[in-house]
Amino acid sequence: MTTGSHPPERTAQETARAREHLANERTLLAWIRTALALMGMGFVVARFGLFLRQLGVEASRTAPVAPGFSTAIGVGLILGGLLACILGTIRFLRARRQIELGQFEPEAFAELAVIGITMLAGAALVIYLVLTA
Amino acid sequence: MGLARGRGGGEAVRTRDHLANTRNLLSWFRSGLAIVAVGFSITKLRLLDAGSAGSNPPSHLGIAVAAVGLLVIGVSLGRFLQQRRNIELADFRPQVALDALFLASVAVGGMIILVLALGK
Numbered sequence: 001m002t003t004g005s006h007p008p009e010r011t012a013q014e015t016a017r018a019r020e021h022l023a024n025e026r027t028l029l030a031w032i033r034t035a036l037a038l039m040g041m042g043f044v045v046a047r048f049g050l051f052l053r054q055l056g057v058e059a060s061r062t063a064p065v066a067p068g069f070s071t072a073i074g075v076g077l078i079l080g081g082l083l084a085c086i087l088g089t090i091r092f093l094r095a096r097r098q099i100e101l102g103q104f105e106p107e108a109f110a111e112l113a114v115i116g117i118t119m120l121a122g123a124a125l126v127i128y129l130v131l132t133a
Numbered sequence: 134m135g136l137a138r139g140r141g142g143g144e145a146v147r148t149r150d151h152l153a154n155t156r157n158l159l160s161w162f163r164s165g166l167a168i169v170a171v172g173f174s175i176t177k178l179r180l181l182d183a184g185s186a187g188s189n190p191p192s193h194l195g196i197a198v199a200a201v202g203l204l205v206i207g208v209s210l211g212r213f214l215q216q217r218r219n220i221e222l223a224d225f226r227p228q229v230a231l232d233a234l235f236l237a238s239v240a241v242g243g244m245i246i247l248v249l250a251l252g253k
Binding site: 019030033041044052095104108114130 | 143145152158162167172177200202206214221
């Protein structure tokens with residue numbers, strides 16, 4: 001092994017480990033993007049109904065729907081985003097340990113929880129759109 | 134110790150496969166959420182233009198778009214769980230037909246929305 005400007009040779013194992021950690025970090029970033037998308041969407045849903053009501057546009061049409069309905073849906077979506085943030089971070093830290101130990105356990109709890117809450121809020125949103133359109 | 138799991142590239146490859154699968158699910162999820170947002174906008178923004186009701190897109194269009202977004206999220210969850218099993222069994226199958234169908238639907242839907250947005 002010559003000493004000089006060349007970095008020391010990495011073993012195949014070390015390369016694999018680095019790539020696992022980078023993949024884990026990409027996954028964390030994907031979770032954060034998902035959380036931001038959910039929170040942005042939730043904010044729009046919660047506030048847009050209010051905006052239309054203030055303009056007086058929706059007044060006659062929302063009669064059968066409680067005024068807080070769209071706010072509740074929006075808050076549900078934002079909570080889903082918060083859940084995605086928390087569960088994604090927990091998953092990231094746990095996967096980091098598992099990568100070091102060489103024993104990765106694929107889990108689906110975070111995915112199921114976030115998609116579950118979003119599907120509930122989304123179904124409520126479609127019902128809300130049907131009632132107010 | 135999990136030596137038989139994954140597609141044979143060792144534990145590191147299996148780990149990366151699962152992480153990539155999660156990222157793909159989240160990507161699909163965001164796509165579905167974006168479609169729901171489009172449906173929501175179509176339905177809600179037409180109320181702003183209530184004066185000229187005749188030229189507005191029908192309200193079922195936005196509702197249908199939002200429902201399709203939810204469908205995309207549901208289907209992507211099913212695919213995620215299926216691919217998760219397949220990664221463990223070293224039996225990964227790319228589902229190009231479903232991807233192509235989705236992309237074609239978005240293209241057609243985009244054209245419909247374009248026509249409705251420009252049509253007066």
